[in-house]
Amino acid sequence: MLTSLDQVRSIVFDLDGTLYTSxxxxxxxxxxxxxxxxxxxxxxxxxxxxxxxxxxxxxxxxxxxxxxxxxxxxxxxxxxxxxxxxxxxxxxxxRHLSPDPVLCALLDSLREHCDLYIYTNNSLALAGKILALLGVEEQFARLYTIEFAWTPKPDPDTLQRILEDIGGPAESFLFIGDRRQVDLSLPESLGIPTLLIGETSDLLQIHKLLGIIP
Structure with missing residues (x-):
């Protein structure tokens, strides 16, 4: 369990089912x-x-x-x-998505403390369109989409490449996703903190987890 915000420098989000549901x-x-x-x-x-x-x-x-x-x-x-x-x-x-001001405000506050990333099985074109429709396309330092390695999650080699590309020890990452086996099990096996999301409102837990709010 994380106890200090100082540990985390990079938050890696899944996209579908995590930052939005449709x-x-x-x-x-x-x-x-x-x-x-x-x-x-x-x-x-x-x-x-x-x-x-x-x-x-x-x-x-x-x-x-x-x-x-x-x-x-x-x-x-x-x-x-x-x-x-x-x-x-x-x-x-x-046809289905619109700007999400609550998500935008949440990510904006997190970005004051950490760099934010996306790791998704989606393509760059589709992921970019979704993020733009949600109004959060400017919040992320980089998108790691299917084009990065053309291998879908979960894949240990692709994950290792992403970790090396971002840089930092295991405790400096937080991985967030809605599917434990797909999004979180591999990071957990490397000692990386994770947060399982049941619905998008669970994203509010991140601030408490990192100690940003009581």
């Missing part, structure tokens, strides 16, 4: 994946949905954890670049 965007991403699977197999979307579900369940059993959608599509022979190219074309966050 069931509509989740549905759009799922639909895009189902259509890619269907098109690659020459079957209907409903059949593509079933194939995707079965592949995800099989992969979960192999990994002993729930896989990301990107990882599942990769296992089905859909290239990561191809998957994210389709998402850029078919996902429309502008």
């Amino acid at each position: 069931p509509a965007i989740v549905e759009e991403i799922q639909a895009a994946a189902e259509m890619m699977v269907a098109d690659s197999r020459g079957v209907s979307r409903s059949k593509g949905r079933e194939l995707l579900r079965l592949a995800r369940r099989r992969l979960a059993e192999e990994l002993e954890q729930e896989p990301t959608l990107t990882r599942t599509c990769l296992e089905m022979g859909i290239e990561v670049r191809e998957f994210h190219r389709a998402l850029r074309q078919q996902i429309h966050p502008e």
